[in-house]
Amino acid sequence: MQARVTAHKNFTISTIDPRLYGSFLEHLGRAVYTGIYEPDHPTADENGMRRDVIDLVRELDTPICRYPGGNFVSAYNWEDGIGPQSERPTRLDLAWRTAESNQVGIHEFARWAEAANTEMMLAVNLGSRGLDAARNFVEYVNHPGGSYWSDLRRKNGQADPWNVKLWCLGNEMDGPWQVGHKSAAEYGHLANETAKAIRAFDDKLELVVCGSSHSDMPTFPQWEATVLDETYDQVDYISLHMYFMNYEKNTREYLALPEKLDRYIGTVSGVIDYIKAKKRSKKNVKISFDEWNVWYHEREADEKRMKEWDWPHAPVLLEDIYNFEDVLQVGCIINTFIRRSDVVSIACIAQLVNVIAPIMTAPGGAAWKQTIYHPFQLASRYGRGTALALDVDCATYNADIAANVPYLDITGVHDADAGTLTFFAINRHGEEPMTIDLALERFGEIRSVEHTLIKHDDLEAVNTKENPDNVSPVKQDGASVSGGKVSITVPAYSYSMIRVK
Ligand code: AHR
Numbered sequence: 001m002q003a004r005v006t007a008h009k010n011f012t013i014s015t016i017d018p019r020l021y022g023s024f025l026e027h028l029g030r031a032v033y034t035g036i037y038e039p040d041h042p043t044a045d046e047n048g049m050r051r052d053v054i055d056l057v058r059e060l061d062t063p064i065c066r067y068p069g070g071n072f073v074s075a076y077n078w079e080d081g082i083g084p085q086s087e088r089p090t091r092l093d094l095a096w097r098t099a100e101s102n103q104v105g106i107h108e109f110a111r112w113a114e115a116a117n118t119e120m121m122l123a124v125n126l127g128s129r130g131l132d133a134a135r136n137f138v139e140y141v142n143h144p145g146g147s148y149w150s151d152l153r154r155k156n157g158q159a160d161p162w163n164v165k166l167w168c169l170g171n172e173m174d175g176p177w178q179v180g181h182k183s184a185a186e187y188g189h190l191a192n193e194t195a196k197a198i199r200a201f202d203d204k205l206e207l208v209v210c211g212s213s214h215s216d217m218p219t220f221p222q223w224e225a226t227v228l229d230e231t232y233d234q235v236d237y238i239s240l241h242m243y244f245m246n247y248e249k250n251t252r253e254y255l256a257l258p259e260k261l262d263r264y265i266g267t268v269s270g271v272i273d274y275i276k277a278k279k280r281s282k283k284n285v286k287i288s289f290d291e292w293n294v295w296y297h298e299r300e301a302d303e304k305r306m307k308e309w310d311w312p313h314a315p316v317l318l319e320d321i322y323n324f325e326d327v328l329q330v331g332c333i334i335n336t337f338i339r340r341s342d343v344v345s346i347a348c349i350a351q352l353v354n355v356i357a358p359i360m361t362a363p364g365g366a367a368w369k370q371t372i373y374h375p376f377q378l379a380s381r382y383g384r385g386t387a388l389a390l391d392v393d394c395a396t397y398n399a400d401i402a403a404n405v406p407y408l409d410i411t412g413v414h415d416a417d418a419g420t421l422t423f424f425a426i427n428r429h430g431e432e433p434m435t436i437d438l439a440l441e442r443f444g445e446i447r448s449v450e451h452t453l454i455k456h457d458d459l460e461a462v463n464t465k466e467n468p469d470n471v472s473p474v475k476q477d478g479a480s481v482s483g484g485k486v487s488i489t490v491p492a493y494s495y496s497m498i499r500v501k
Pocket of ligand 1: 026069070071072171172213291350351
């Protein structure tokens with residue numbers, strides 16, 4: 001199969017906000033306890049944080065990490081996680097029916113984030129609590145001193161404020177499963193008043209209001225319209241979430257799901273424009289796609305586990321083991337965000353460690369990379385710069401979810417400072433290899449081409465503690481260059497990164 005792609009230096013989509021490669025860590029299952037925090041682990045640092053995990057997060061190069069939830073945040077008292085660890089209360093976490101020891105709170109997470117080279121994106125509880133707890137938390141985290149909450153932070157060992165810029169006004173408030181679930185009008189009002197109080201403290205902070213939990217929610221997209229009508233002047237981003245599933249084991253349909261993601265973003269972009277016009281506003285609200293990933297492998301088993309257990313602390317939960325097929329999916333999802341980077345500024349892979357995550361750990365033992373670590377890491381590291389509006393000519397297929405799904409899913413990113421052009425290409429054809437002819441216009445002379453391939457003959461292949469490199473990127477030879485054109489042949493069902501200098 002043949003695909004022709006043209007990239008022109010002046011045909012651009014947007015500068016990519018590096019926070020497109022954000023992540024998420026929730027107090028859920030083993031994400032925190034035995035994930036990032038394990039004081040008895042051989043690699044633990046002076047804060048009890050696993051250095052082996054910190055190293056893998058640093059390598060992933062994720063510029064922000066959302067915390068502490070997720071559904072967890074909607075019944076969380078942030079004050080439980082401050083002060084001497086021995087005096088912190090154990091609470092029942094209503095979201096996941098587990099016990100929360102509060103041994104990790106904002107101080108521990110902040111120290112971890114610094115070590116992991118990522119910035120905090122914090123969520124406040126607008127489920128069981130509201131404006132008052134939110135404004136106190138912001139004061140505790142960001143005020144230098146001389147007030148009750150900031151002086152308490154200083155007393156607890158942190159003299160300097162953390163100056164967290166990005167704040168989420170609750171989580172998935174449209175979901176009936178959420179503790180303190182609200183109607184769009186109720187939530188919109190509360191979010192607006194909370195945003196005003198936070199802005200009265202510091203009007204430079206960036207605020208994210210909750211959009212829909214997924215695009216099949218019965219309240220979508222009226223939720224976005226109502227909530228933005230209430231909050232447009234006070235917020236900077238509206239959050240969206242989406243998880244990808246392949247229960248039917250139908251790879252063609254599965255790999256077409258990013259078309260649904262694209263429509264979801266397009267619809268919300270339209271709602272933003274509608275409210276902007278209605279308010280005669282000059283301001284642009286953007287999308288924070290702050291939860292996305294493949295999530296289905298362990299879902300049914302987890303639902304059963306949660307019904308049966310008796311409030312355990314840090315149990316195995318949402319530990320999806322990702323396969324090679326999920327590499328292709330994650331590649332297509334990230335490509336969709338790159339193509340929509342004019343409206344999607346922030347996106348967070350959900351989650352980061354153990355819980356539907358690119359990084360896995362064994363308690364007391366090793367940490368390793370799941371298959372999906374690799375497409376995320378390559379995009380996060382090399383997908384910075386300007387997203388290009390490519391002209392793509394290739395064969396398509398019809399899926400239930402969308403017609404004319406191109407077999408080649410490809411994006412291009414130009415980093416003018418580094419003098420690089422990077423393409424992320426997924427061949428969605430299951431039988432045929434594909435020759436990609438890339439015509440590069442106005443980028444100057446081509447000096448070198450690097451091709452990195454992720455391919456496995458078995459779509460179900462996984463990485464394990466014993467075999468952590470089973471699915472991983474491999475450098476290839478074979479790219480040819482002539483007359484400003486690059487030609488590369490990629491195998492059926494494969495992920496490629498092509499870097500041109
Ligand atoms: O990431 C797992 C859960 O998915 C989050 O807690 C929630 O926000 C979403 O439903």
